[in-house]
Amino acid sequence: MQTRDNGARVITNSDDYNPADQLADMADSLFVITPVSSDAQRDALLKFPGRTIRRLDKSGSLEYWDGDRWIPDLISTIWTNGANSVTTAGGGPGPLTLDAGNSQNPNFITSPGPGQLTVVLAGVYSFTWHASGLGGTSGYMSVKNGPASGTYVLTNYGPSGEQSVSVPNLYLAAGATVTFVMGPSSNVTIASTVRATKVG
Known part of the structure; x- marks a missing residue:
């Protein structure tokens, strides 16, 4: 798969045909804010720099992955x-x-x-x-x-x-x-x- 300059991972012609995994990989890489309700749900996510989550258990505050750890906005x-x-x-x-x-x-x-x-x-x-x-x-x-x-x-x-x-x-x-x-x-x-x- 290829990573676009916006961080999205997309299928290329040379990739093996595996649509379920490839589409899941692409969806996970899109810049969307993912809601989670606990540290466990957050930590189970695929991590990539810039991934952003909304903490439903912490008044809706945001956190993003900086490549090393989750950084809260508050x-x-x-x-x-x-x-x-x-x-x-x-x-x-x-x-x-x-x-x-x-x-x-x-x-x-x-x-x-x-x-x-x-x-x-x-x-x-x-x-x-x-x-x-x-x-x-x-x-x-x-x-x-x-x-x-x-x-x-x-x-x-x-x-x-x-x-x-x-x-x-x-x-x-x-x-x-x-x-x-x-x-x-x-x-x-x-x-x-x-x-x-x-x-x-």
């Missing part, structure tokens, strides 16, 4: 820590726990250490860190590159009980890590929610 995670002590020397949200019930495809964003998130895929990401329990302190909150080696964004805040810092559209290479860091004017114990979404 990657969004929420991470929390209900109580972490931060001193005037600086700190962050502390160890983060995934809110699996409110996350989509969380295996593509991981937390390798306290106050850190690592992305599996290259792309554009949005991050928001919200902290409460500031107790009327002032200070700053920031999102930094890797192990706090450079700052992507920093927000100074005045006396308040809660504060957020966001990065709406940050391009990261595959495997990049961001770190969330704050410096309060006095020691505090904060509750944190961190949202991370791949937006492009």
Whole structure:
């Protein structure tokens, strides 16, 4: 069989006559979105780069095969820590726990250490860190590159009980890590929610 430039596989004059298998092969290679209801149904499909499926078990979200793995179109995670002590020397949200019930495809964003998130895929990401329990302190909150080696964004805040810092559209290479860091004017114990979404 011959592969056309649109990815479709078609029968040629030199092929042996086997219409059932050949037509099935051709149908599988056409660019159509295939509905599936589980990982097992997805994994049983013939895989080729660009093949796209619709996950009926995940609110109709799409995934495509990149030649190595299935890549979802929706990657969004929420991470929390209900109580972490931060001193005037600086700190962050502390160890983060995934809110699996409110996350989509969380295996593509991981937390390798306290106050850190690592992305599996290259792309554009949005991050928001919200902290409460500031107790009327002032200070700053920031999102930094890797192990706090450079700052992507920093927000100074005045006396308040809660504060957020966001990065709406940050391009990261595959495997990049961001770190969330704050410096309060006095020691505090904060509750944190961190949202991370791949937006492009």
